[in-house]
Amino acid sequence: MIKTVVLDVGETITRDDRYWASWADWLNIPRHTLSALVGAVVAQGRDNADALRLARPGIDIPAEYHARAAAGRGEYLDNGDLYDDVRPALSAMRQLGARVIVAGNQTSRAGELLRGLDLPADLIVTSGDWGVAKPQPEFFQRVREVAQADQDETVYVGDHPGNDLFPAKAAGLRTAHLRRGPWGHLWADAPEVVAAADWRINSLTQLMDILTA
Structure with a gap:
């Protein structure tokens, strides 16, 4: 039982729609592009965060989280x-x-x-x-x-x-x-x-x- x-x-x-859309806007890339990258890494069995690394090579994801929050564009639900x-x-x-x-x-x-x-x-x-x-x-x-x-x-x-x-x-x-x-x-x-x-x-x-x- x-x-x-x-x-x-x-x-x-x-x-996760808002989550990925907000990242695309922050990185200044088309939302469709990032959505497609998410789909690609999923199909390859990779971590979702790899989509951000493909969109912005060398990205420091924790630092970008802090920068978004400081700019008033942090997490929201x-x-x-x-x-x-x-x-x-x-x-x-x-x-x-x-x-x-x-x-x-x-x-x-x-x-x-x-x-x-x-x-x-x-x-x-x-x-x-x-x-x-x-x-x-x-x-x-x-x-x-x-x-x-x-x-x-x-x-x-x-x-x-x-x-x-x-x-x-x-x-x-x-x-x-x-x-x-x-x-x-x-x-x-x-x-x-x-x-x-x-x-x-x-x-x-x-x-x-x-x-x-």
């Missing part, structure tokens, strides 16, 4: 960045008695913004808050600590095989792979994803079937 549901953030809870199924699904899961946690690879600032959206979740935390990021095993050890349930009673939900599915499985958690976003769609039917996922879903609302099974 699943007692705790832990959800990734980017392309699971939030759309509002309800429009949430996928439509997020609030209904999270609310329904809590009504079923599940503990709901949001935990992904984001900055501490992104964590503050997410908590400001008053989502129906018991805990919202980021890699920036914890000082450790996916796919490091220590991140999923922290997930196990905050889950307040046994590892086989905890499911980690995400779109990214390398950051979400495989390390969560290695940590002994149950896993749900979400067909959403570039990673989720491109790798949804890969044999290694099919083998590692306890469940494969197209919407967060399908998590209710898992909780009531």
Whole structure:
């Protein structure tokens, strides 16, 4: 029986449209160009940040984060960045008695913004808050600590095989792979994803079937 549901953030809870558009505008390149570069690195199994390195060779990404914030163009999230199924699904899961946690690879600032959206979740935390990021095993050890349930009673939900599915499985958690976003769609039917996922879903609302099974 699943007692705790832990959800990734980017392309699971939030759309990445604004994120990449803001980077394209900051680097003064067409949005379509950066979007295409993101698609290219995803197809090659590389980190999304490599798209920024291709667009601006030698870029110091942390320094650019600080520069954007200083210019008043830092991170921003509002309800429009949430996928439509997020609030209904999270609310329904809590009504079923599940503990709901949001935990992904984001900055501490992104964590503050997410908590400001008053989502129906018991805990919202980021890699920036914890000082450790996916796919490091220590991140999923922290997930196990905050889950307040046994590892086989905890499911980690995400779109990214390398950051979400495989390390969560290695940590002994149950896993749900979400067909959403570039990673989720491109790798949804890969044999290694099919083998590692306890469940494969197209919407967060399908998590209710898992909780009531």
